[in-house]
Amino acid sequence: MKNLRGGTHTTLTKTAALVVSVLESMSEVKRISPGIINQSSRRSGARRVTAVFTNAGLELSITGQGSQKVAVHTAPEDAPTVFKNLTNHKRLSHFSFDSRDRKPGI
Secondary structure, eight states: OOOOBOOSSOOOOHHHHHHHHHHTTOTTOOEEEEEEEEEOOOSSOOOEEEEEEETTEEEEEEESSEEEEEEEEOOTTTHHHHHHHHHHOGGGTTSEEEEEOOOTTO
């Protein structure tokens, strides 16, 4: 299998690693680009995934003990299918999922 992750400059948080491992098994996903890890000031550690649909696919904001954005490159028409598969996946059943619209200029 080819390497789907773009570059090796960024590691993944434990929470993001779970999501990325599920994404790597999906045939619709062309590339996964992890972003910078930010420390969370919250103490709850609730695992959440917020999806923003873009022209290149999805941008996932994954929070847990820390927060990280992960860009998922796929065809725009496949992005809702990828998000639906994430929300229904057995390994991610303890995550809460949400989606929002991209708001340019905010």
